[in-house]
Amino acid sequence: MTEFDTIAAISTPMGEGAIAIVRLSGDEAVEIADRLFQSPAGKRLKDVPSHTIHYGHIVDPKSGRTVEEVMVSVMRAPKTFTREDVVEINCHGGFVSVNRVLQLVLANGARLAEPGEFTKRAFLNGRIDLSQAEAVIDLIRAKTDRAMNVALLQMEGRLSKLIRELRQTILETLAHVEVNIDYPEYDDVEEMTPRLLREKAEYVRGQIEKLLSTATQGKILREGLATVIIGRPNVGKSSLLNALAHENRAIVTDIPGTTRDVIEEYVNVRGVPLRLIDTAGIRETEDIVERIGVERSRQMLKQADLILLVLNYHEPLTEEDERLFAMTEGMDIVVIVNKTDLPQHIDMERVKELAAGRPIVATSLLREQGIDELEKAIADLFFGGELEAGDLTYVSNSRHIALLEQAKKAMEDALAGIDAGMPVDLVQIDLRRAWELLGEIVGDTVHESLIDQLFAQFCLGK
Ligand code: GDP
Ligand code: ZN
Known part of the structure; x- marks a missing residue:
């Protein structure tokens, strides 16, 4: 290359x-x-x-x-x-x-x-290793257009929301401990027992770990909308893949740790990152259903965020076409009626019925016609909010990852302290540290007075 x-x-x-x-x-x-x-x-x-x-x-x-x-x-x-x-x-x-x-x-x-x-x-x-793979994702991101940036901002919004919820949990726990220490006469506040404290701390640690796993577990595997191209043999699946890849400079990779015949291609369609799955299957056997069996195909389709269903304009619909529609019921699909350069034998009325309102695009991949319309249909689905990535990674920024790692460590220290029967005000130090570290991720004022926050929580004092 x-x-x-x-x-x-x-x-x-x-x-x-x-x-x-x-x-x-x-x-x-x-x-x-x-x-x-x-x-x-x-x-x-x-x-x-x-x-x-x-x-x-x-x-x-x-x-x-x-x-x-x-x-x-x-x-x-x-x-x-x-x-x-x-x-x-x-x-x-x-x-x-x-x-x-x-x-x-x-x-x-x-x-x-x-x-x-x-x-x-x-x-x-x-x-290819993970860090490089991540850089590639950054690249895909860097290349995306403004509309995509909006989508990414929304993703970041989701991260902030999760982080804020975690901070709130820590804060409430701290406030609770504080109340127990400073205002032992407040009988109506349940005592923060080591067991309860442990429960809360364990919860926060677990949530941080979960966030981190989205960042580190083969992040690239998750990025982009999982997209599957299906259709009978010879309808033009490979041609479609090549058209999308060609137009969008696909990044082709063997994903490490998976079977060698699973090749995934990343393409950026008008700012929508698509991860075309199991394209090797398409290339080698022409038909994923035939290759991996109906049940597994159905499973695979379920995991897909987007399905591109290809039909042949030049042939009547077959039972298999109908079966593919049945398998994709209720899923996000774009129907592609290909080979429009040849005489029509397909029943378009029936196609519309089967598509049930989902987009239909006519193409002649041979003549490179209809590809723009297809890309537009995909982008409209995505930005129209109908299409949602199953599990787009929340955490991708290496600064965030580092902060989350430190926060996790602080929570582990807190848990170790609790288990060792350390005085609660020592455990508080670790909790407070985790709270501050998480705050740096969302950009909340780092030096905000914790005490002020505590009082705001419980409206104590005065
Ligand atoms: P697949 O089996 O679904 O992957 O289909 P391919 O992409 O391998 O295409 C099968 C055959 O149809 C190839 O000979 C292609 O050149 C041809 N083909 C693909 N798209 C078109 C098209 O739009 N018009 C015509 N006439 N032929 C096409
Ligand atoms: Zn093919």
Whole structure:
């Protein structure tokens, strides 16, 4: 997989005294750098061994002017981050000079990398692990349009809501403990026994763990709308897959830890991330029902967020078509009537009946007709709110993950304290810490006075 062009970007955050790096990746990385690089000894980057670093200057080939004094590392494929040829130009100047180097690199044949694109290449070139997979998801996200961002914001809203509920539980527990300590004369407040305290703490810890599991358990497996293409043999399922993949630059991957024949393709249809499932099945046997049996297909369809049901315009409806409709009753489907370039033999009235209000799109995949309409139908379903991802991950931000990990640790400390019979005010410290950490996720004021909150809870004092 080396049909990629050469990309470049400034790859280090600019900080005081930090060296900034312009990184290039791709077939022409060395050649482009070589055009700009002059070593005192007249060394050519093209000739240097892999994984070596060289002192010299970046010179604008047009004006002959020296732009920057640099150290250049040359790393040839495949032992590089992207598994492509990589060149890193280390500049010690500030933003202006590193930017000038980047501009020169771009003027000499490289393309500015999109956010996450180096990682995406590593992924596409066969280096797949979880963290990279996550970066790919970030990329898919970064590429999505504004409408999708709205959907993502809503997802984040769901996370905030969950976090706030957890904070509230902790706060109530703390308030409860506080009342017991400070106002022992309040008989009407049930005593916070170690058992009750443990119960609450265990609940919070469990919820945090659950959130974390959405972030870490093969996150990529869950991302995107699980989409299945079904239809009789020869109706055009593979063609549809290819059309969607082609138009949307599919990311194809063998998912680690699953059988090798399960290939999933991620496509971004107008901002809707689709995860096309079991496309290997489509490719290899043409018919998932035939391949895995009716019962398993039904199970699989149940798990799908979206089903693309393909029919043949050129043939009458068959029993199997009717059976597929029956299997998808009540599910989110888009009906695709394909091969409209051929004479009609399908009964469209019956198709409408069977579709029962769900969208129908006519296509000629052979002539690349109707694909826009199909994409629009999918996007309308999603943004119209009819289509909901079964379990889109809530937590994806690495800062959130880190905070959740720390909060979980604090809750574990609290539980250990309770079990060891520690004084309740020591347990409180851990609870309070968890409360603060969770607060950082939702951006609630970190230094809010807990005491104020406690009083607001119970309207005590005065
Ligand atoms: P699948 O078995 O459902 O995966 O169907 P394929 O995508 O493999 O297509 C079966 C055959 O139909 C292939 O020869 C395709 O080229 C052809 N085909 C797919 N779409 C169209 C179309 O819109 N019009 C015509 N005439 N042929 C098509
Ligand atoms: Zn096929």
